[in-house]
Amino acid sequence: MPEYVYVKNPLDKLSDALIDAFANLVDAIRPGWKLKNKGRLEEWRLMMYTLNRSPLGILGALLVAFFILMAIFGPAVAPISYRTGLVLCDLKARLAPPGTTITIPNKDFCKRMGLHPGKFEFLLGSDNFGRDLWSRLLYGARTSLIVSILVVSVGASIGVLLGLISGYYGGAVDEVIMRITDMFLAFPGLILAMALSATLPYAIQSWFKSHMEVAKLLGYLFAVERVDYPALASLLSVIIALWIVWWPGYTRLVRGTVLSVRENTYVEAAKALGVSDLGIMFRHILPNMIGPVLVYITMDLGGAILTEAGLSFLGLGAVPPLADWGRIIYDGAQFFPNAWWLVFWPGLFIFLTVFGFNLFGDALRDALDPRTRRSIEFKVKKVVAEEEAG
């Protein structure tokens, strides 16, 4: 028998430290938790070891981490605002190739726009209004991240809830929910999103104008200046349209899984013990089917970014001057291939982000599979036994 040498590499030790820190934190809030959940913590440690052993998974995690950092700190780190067009200040700023440096003259209207005299470098180029592409991409990362999180979280919540109810109760409730889900699934996703994005902006415009606190909240979330608040209505209508398109997929997925998990003996045992329906659904069925759903959610975050960028590329998403990766490509496509940077860089960022989510989701699928964890557990126990003996 070949000796499997299994050493905990530094990443493993780091994940151990993280999990222990989390366990201590929860233990401080609820004493006794750490002792009660020793098995669960061990499983989490093995999951992290599995993730650490997949180089593509680590690459995906790094890409996702970079995207999230870009989204959170982007608007603060951006050299200039997303809406400042330098073309009025210096005509050379129009469609400047990447790496162009312009000198801002000492003129009054430049200072009124917030531009102080000196040099300004367009890292990735500029568009036809002289807006810096790198800054717009940073703001656009915020837009993409928030939109995808909002869309997937609400869609998944509604979908999982309905799927749980439908799968657990069965009968008439199941029929009704599945009929409604099928109604929405009769339309291919993007087409329904297009149709909704076409009509929703006009429907919510008046509501939006009379509820400025929503505008303020969205403006804070998306780092949008006050003058652009009306444009946020288009972004809100995209989010609502995607909510409507997103929930049926989860309902169908969850219902199928619940139907199989429902037949397990522990569910019958819980019922015999008198656990309430809600208790069974959320404490017994849900944790046992959450694995594939989590993987689906991870890859769905990438899918939401892609769909939202696609809608913006068709002109149906965020309205300028809001910075949105798909919209930048839409506006910049007319100058292709002369101003190739307007299409290349946003698309590259979209690709890398979605690719990162998909890579990480793939690695997560392996990590959440109990069989991979068992094989790693076997190897760890062997090494630990040897260490103790030798």
Place this chain on the structure above:
Amino acid sequence: MADIKKFLIRRLLTFVPTLIGATLIVFVIAVKIPGNPALLWAGGQKASPDVVARLVAEYHLNDTWYRQYYFFMKNILSGKAISPVTSTNIWSQISTRFLQVTLPLALFSFIFILVIGIPLGILSAIKRDTWIDNIIRAFALIGISTPIFWLAYLLIFWLQPRGWVTLSGFPLPGYKITGIPPIDALLKLDFHYLWLFVKRMWLPAFLLAYAGIGVITRLTRNSFLDAMSGEYVVFMEARGFPRRRIYMHVLRNALTPIVTVLGLMFGGLLAGAPITETIFNLPGLGRYILQSIYNFDYLTMITGVFLVAIIYMTSNLIVDILYAVIDPRVRY
């Protein structure tokens, strides 16, 4: 065979309410959500009030919602609906564009998916965990992560100076048998037209298929690997069957989920068409729906969306029936 008949009846019984439900959704989107569509159809704020009043009367916009729904559906299904914005017959416009451009595009993409996706998936499964497998898996993952509108411009930039692709106009043969140009050309063995068609459409079709290839490659690989773990494979190996024959048997069993997903994918191709048609300036249904959105022509938009939905539902129905025919265990 009574099994299949019962299944067919039950499946068709669920088809009809779903269809009616879809028409309700379509109605709500086109008429109920935009508060005053007549105003938009008449030209916005500057519209004269009597034009708006005439439109309101013509499209029964002031009636109760079920009367609106009745007239709305009657209008769309009659085939004689006239768009309030462009004053053309909606149905003839939509059907020409669909049959001439979008359907050939979707079929061409489908061929790409079949010809590239399935062999790559099988190769990846056979050579599991080697460098070929890893490259194919990476390629498939890239396929589902790339935005079409980005890759399209990159490929256009690379290929157009070399003359490998035509980017404007749309070739139409002079004759008409089925209304679908490439099929007509095939029937008449008009290879000159087919060459023009391929030169115009191969890049849009390939891009549309790109994500589908990624999905099918991964699915074929997983399905093939699942089928290979069956006991009959060990039996065949013990009996000394040549590898090729074993793979053929495994493939037959692996094919069922692939067929299902392929059927669903056809509808997905129709959904991806608007982006591809916009980039390549193809006069198809997707771009027509987009233009009607820009013109606030909601009636045309929703008729186009409705057509796409019907095709999608029908392809799902066919796939379900096929699945039940192939696999007797599925006849519920």
